[in-house]
Amino acid sequence: MTNELAVGDEVARREITVDRARLVRYAGASGDFNPIHWNDRVATAVGLPGVIAHGMWTMGAASSVVADWIGDPGAVLDYQVRFTRPVPVPDPGAATIEVTAVVGALDPEAGTARIDLTVAVDGVRVLGKAQALVRLS
Amino acid sequence: MPVDVGYAGRQYPPTAAYEVGRQKLQEFADAVGASHEAHTDPSVARTLGYPDVIAPPTFAVVVAQRAEAQLFEDPAAGIDFSRVVHADERFTHHRPIHAGDRLVTVLHVDSITVRAGLAMITTRAEIGSEDGEPVCTVVSTLAVRPEES
Numbered sequence: 259m260t261n262e263l264a265v266g267d268e269v270a271r272r273e274i275t276v277d278r279a280r281l282v283r284y285a286g287a288s289g290d291f292n293p294i295h296w297n298d299r300v301a302t303a304v305g306l307p308g309v310i311a312h313g314m315w316t317m318g319a320a321s322s323v324v325a326d327w328i329g330d331p332g333a334v335l336d337y338q339v340r341f342t343r344p345v346p347v348p349d350p351g352a353a354t355i356e357v358t359a360v361v362g363a364l365d366p367e368a369g370t371a372r373i374d375l376t377v378a379v380d381g382v383r384v385l386g387k388a389q390a391l392v393r394l395s
Numbered sequence: 396m397p398v399d400v401g402y403a404g405r406q407y408p409p410t411a412a413y414e415v416g417r418q419k420l421q422e423f424a425d426a427v428g429a430s431h432e433a434h435t436d437p438s439v440a441r442t443l444g445y446p447d448v449i450a451p452p453t454f455a456v457v458v459a460q461r462a463e464a465q466l467f468e469d470p471a472a473g474i475d476f477s478r479v480v481h482a483d484e485r486f487t488h489h490r491p492i493h494a495g496d497r498l499v500t501v502l503h504v505d506s507i508t509v510r511a512g513l514a515m516i517t518t519r520a521e522i523g524s525e526d527g528e529p530v531c532t533v534v535s536t537l538a539v540r541p542e543e544s
Binding site: 274280283284286287288289290292304313314315317318319321322324325326330331332334335336337338339340341387390 | 451481482487491
């Protein structure tokens, strides 16, 4: 697979929507019950525009784009992000994150690729230095 | 109360084991939209060479945050969670987490720095099996905003 890939190749692209019900579900599944992710009153009191998505939801949702492309979630060896902007989630309605995965580096000797992710809402990046190191089969 | 920088360098004793269940992995995978069948179908996971269904790449946060609570829920550390913002997160998988794992975590406080009242706290959760096999390293940095901001 290394031979078929080149740095700069776009390997996957997906839009993922997130609404309040999704955040409640993630809160329960993850155990992160911080009220800024489900309570507008608390969120605005701490200076946010309203309820925001868990950064870890965004990170997790973006990783599935890489896992599906590589065909094996266990091939994601290392995955890091910086949380640069909050993702406000309206009610009613939903927010949409746009995920683009591009080959950032290749290591043929190790059989790995670094996949650089762009994760944006309305064209504005919400994650920085989002990189996944994957094992190529 | 300001964040106590004296906690930097601290290492906590190993946590009690966290048992990874198939239903929990399915619940987490559903929540993040991880639809690969290796998370839900043991036969698909075995085809890929794993003993049972495997966790999505960020599931380790569930295990790590139980260990991180030792620091964040310690009143003497002075960390006000209402002013905490997640700055960055990194997972280094030594092998995938799978159903049936019993995971033990050792929490390290790698650094605490304070600049202009903003505290940056970096923790490292070393997650391993009960017999000491490294499974995942989770490095997380939180920013604690000063009061009156």
